[in-house]
Amino acid sequence: MAELRNALIETMLLDEERFRQRLPDLVETHQLRSVDPYPGDESPADILQNLDALKPSSVTPFERETIAKLARLGTAPLGLTLTGPAYQDNPLRYATQTFREMTGYSLAALRGENLRLLQGPATDSESVATLQEGIDIWEQRTVELWNYREDGTRFRNRVTIVPLTGPDGSITNWLGAQEAIDTPDS
Numbered sequence: 048m049a050e051l052r053n054a055l056i057e058t059m060l061l062d063e064e065r066f067r068q069r070l071p072d073l074v075e076t077h078q079l080r081s082v083d084p085y086p087g088d089e090s091p092a093d094i095l096q097n098l099d100a101l102k103p104s105s106v107t108p109f110e111r112e113t114i115a116k117l118a119r120l121g122t123a124p125l126g127l128t129l130t131g132p133a134y135q136d137n138p139l140r141y142a143t144q145t146f147r148e149m150t151g152y153s154l155a156a157l158r159g160e161n162l163r164l165l166q167g168p169a170t171d172s173e174s175v176a177t178l179q180e181g182i183d184i185w186e187q188r189t190v191e192l193w194n195y196r197e198d199g200t201r202f203r204n205r206v207t208i209v210p211l212t213g214p215d216g217s218i219t220n221w222l223g224a225q226e227a228i229d230t231p232d233s
């Protein structure tokens with residue numbers, strides 16, 4: 048899965064046009080048979096319209112573009128998340144279908160929340176500190192830690208966070224890639 052993780056992150060960092068060119072190759076190479084460009088009734092246009100209905104001013108053009116890309120990777124085996132603004136404690140902007148299925152949370156429940164909401168008593172404080180450090184110095188980090196679904200059950204989550212540079216060259220948002228790892232006691 049590490050290879051897929053890197054490929055998904057790399058693809059997400061491409062601009063819109065190169066993203067579109069790269070997508071078929073990504074699907075082919077990693078046999079992402081489940082990737083549906085328009086999962087369910089959630090076309091990127093629908094998603095953006097729903098976001099607008101909630102808080103029109105709160106989604107930047109860069110975020111809209113990123114969400115449209117994320118939606119097309121919505122059913123990839125790894126969950127993907129977008130948070131921002133970075134300087135406001137990284138509230139969640141968007142989470143893919145896979146992430147929502149993995150955690151049991153709806154998009155409405157997650158939006159505006161910092162993803163520490165998944166943490167609980169068994170969460171590894173060292174891993175949390177590693178994420179915090181990455182955020183402080185704008186660097187990518189990968190950790191494993193215990194997280195909790197909405198129903199209270201826990202799962203081992205492998206999380207990568209990646210700083211995203213907006214159009215003005217500053218880091219405005221973070222991308223998350225999350226994978227539920229099989230463990231004997233999860």
Ligand SMILES: Cc1cc2nc3c(=O)[nH]c(=O)nc-3n(C[C@H](O)[C@H](O)[C@H](O)COP(=O)(O)O)c2cc1C
Nearest residue numbers: 130137162163165166175178179206208221222223
């Ligand atoms: C894009 C992104 C995705 C994240 N995903 C998770 C996650 O899935 N699970 C989790 O426990 N923390 C996740 N975090 C980390 C928390 O949001 C938070 O940064 C971490 O708990 C450290 O900050 P704190 O010490 O203030 O809680 C994510 C952070 C970012 C920026």
